[in-house]
Amino acid sequence: MPLTASVIDDLKKVAGRDNVITAPNDLRIFERDGSIEGAVPDAIALPSNTEQVAAVIKIAARHNIPIVPRGAGTGLSGGAVTIRGGIALQMTRMRRILEIDPVGQTALVEPGVVNQELSLAAAPHHLFYAPDPSSQKACTIGGNAAENSGGPHCLYYGVTTNHVLGMEVVLADGSVHWVSGDAADRIGLDLCGVLVGSEGTLCAITKIKVRLLRIPPSIATLLAAFPSIDTASQAVSAVIGRGIVPAALEMMDKVTVGAVEAHYHAGYPTDAGAVLLVEVDGVADSTRELMAAIRDVLSENQGYAMREAQTPAERDLLWAGRKGAIGALGRIKPNYYLHDGVVPRSKLPQVLSAVGEIGVHYKLPVANVFHAGDGNLHPNILFDLRDREVLQQVEEAGEEMLHAVVELGGALSGEHGIGLEKSAYMPWIFSPDDLEVMSRVKSALDPTGLLNPGKIFPDPERKKLPLAGRTGFAVEAKWW
């Protein structure tokens, strides 16, 4: 429903004339995020500070207009899609790093700061920000906090919630609060704990205080080939079972390795059934000792063609291949559909075999590139949207893959959130009673359901739509 002229005028008064977008063609720019669905917002507001965020939300509350906070739009679960219309609250103009405290090892940032920029800014102090989504060149710290994002190095360092010490947030009534999640003063009820990862359904985030870590003095990065996904999975379990938690432990299957090697020439072994990328960090003696132990375990599990990066440039190249893997898959098909279910590590061979069979059944190529150490899958279903028939097949295959994950005792998402795309599957994991408790917390903080409606919680109406009815939108190739 288009906003009235008077509401638009109010928005322009608080955010500035040039910071409110309502022209239909411009609105389409914000139609989607990195997921498969889209919807055009009624307006876009681009606030520059907390006061403007609070004022915009107050206007929305007064007129009962949905508000959808939004970062760089790299999310993979439809969290930033304005499925019920309303105002997209685009936070990327709030992109100042307000403080880096090298002694306390913290940073205070605005939500629009790009993930990688924070680590670059902290580097002169020999510090870095640990959570590193593969989209880190584009995604924002605010979006990361809203989605509780992960990344390859979260195996050792933990996900975003483990690094957020506090946040300034604006609630659905426009009130501004500081919530602290610092273990050192997590007193009273830990609201920060429930607001991180609430996917824009409980608050808009306007400032984030994060922990910075010392850049490790020594980093060792190893690529190893395996005859099959099964043997590589066994090696993953064996490494962790030996009591070693590497900084990162990533797997790529044969399809992915082929695409990556063609694109990056990083020296990935294209004959392998799967490769592992393993990284350890710490003091030099310790990384040498750990890497030697890891090489032994990998060898015992049929690992071969092991290659350790000898220079920082070689390390960067190995990682560029991993972090750019999904982009490289564009060589095979222009579009992909990606879920990020999690299984216990011991179930990796089973679930990957199920994923493979589902791909064969639907005649859809599937490429696996994922956080093996966490048991966090990323099966990429590859397709070409120009074949309009294929989309329903893709969604059904994705749903079957997630179902296989849940049947093996897994969870719907490791780091991409529930958003729009997985909300219908929440009842696979949660009883109606459990969901009701969650919705009581939602109602306590957002009684009218203003903030990011239609996300996380299953929508009874939406569920009744046939899958095909959900997909009238164009899907573009994504580069991250």
Add this chain to the structure above:
Amino acid sequence: MPLTASVIDDLKKVAGRDNVITAPNDLRIFERDGSIEGAVPDAIALPSNTEQVAAVIKIAARHNIPIVPRGAGTGLSGGAVTIRGGIALQMTRMRRILEIDPVGQTALVEPGVVNQELSLAAAPHHLFYAPDPSSQKACTIGGNAAENSGGPHCLYYGVTTNHVLGMEVVLADGSVHWVSGDAADRIGLDLCGVLVGSEGTLCAITKIKVRLLRIPPSIATLLAAFPSIDTASQAVSAVIGRGIVPAALEMMDKVTVGAVEAHYHAGYPTDAGAVLLVEVDGVADSTRELMAAIRDVLSENQGYAMREAQTPAERDLLWAGRKGAIGALGRIKPNYYLHDGVVPRSKLPQVLSAVGEIGVHYKLPVANVFHAGDGNLHPNILFDLRDREVLQQVEEAGEEMLHAVVELGGALSGEHGIGLEKSAYMPWIFSPDDLEVMSRVKSALDPTGLLNPGKIFPDPERKKLPLAGRTGFAVEAKWW
């Protein structure tokens, strides 16, 4: 208000005749926890399983009777005190370790399992449970989860919330839910995040799934003397500033060292102004390298008389001195009053100097023994309760110390919770608006305020009492 015969009868029907205590003399056993205040409950229920917990809570809900879940009663903030009467829900009969999964490195336990018993049970699998409150020989995992407890090794390993993967909880309506806080499937709203540390105000905890860690292959423990608290504090900042996070980094002042040495003969240097106990763990090369670096930093900061434990027995003795320090202080005065404010590490010299001055002003001896690496103070105000005049002085001195902490940008509690004793100080940290948001979450999950009333949130009536009016209770010496 005594419960009616019919309510008591109902309780006995669900929990068993012998598992409901109402005899006045027996009730007094549960009058207090490890804090300074007490109140006699109207009844004690000792449930054996989740169904009984749910049934007891449903009876309480029907009759609007307060419910106060309770573990071993070692808490230091009055969290388990039935200040509004009602039913003390004593969880210590639910003390089974239900599962230890050595591959997944997790344990599923009932809430009454004693902290140290879990590590002992996990030891044959070379695993341990990291959070280690000094009361770990007595305190329970359920109490730890309710209070988000810390301990010396939480500097490196994090507090309880970082180790809880999921919980079975009973809400105020008697409904039973599983909430997951596992980073691997923290999907939807992170209710586990807000329930851990909610101090019995949101739920009773009936099962806890925790992460177990590999016992490090090598542990190095060092005791170092310093001329003063100031120099020791500077050494603490210097170690962390060098990018080293030891597994534990504890400080004891001269008063404490004297008492500990008289009691344990652990070889603590009694001439020192302060001592640090530093521990690092990992693979052998790494601990050697780290400990060498730490020794250098300590030396540069006037550390002397450094002594590294050469055998596990020596290490145990050094730790016995630290963990038994508060008990040893009984040699000086029979009673103590203890707050656990937290300051930024860089503020340690300032806050300790303020604490000292407050002690002098009130003519009360103060012994400091605390988690220096975290900036988490534990000033023990020592007194003799037989001198009834002194108690008001003690509480006022404690309040002034906490005020000094907050003035230096610190927080009310690092690991002991807010409970009863610090609830009146919550407005020092939180605005009325902030507290109102917290109370909205409380109301969403416990609309009638049944669970542990009078805790965390400041009680306007209570605040008006003069300090002296709050203290009509006996205080016993505590041993942990």
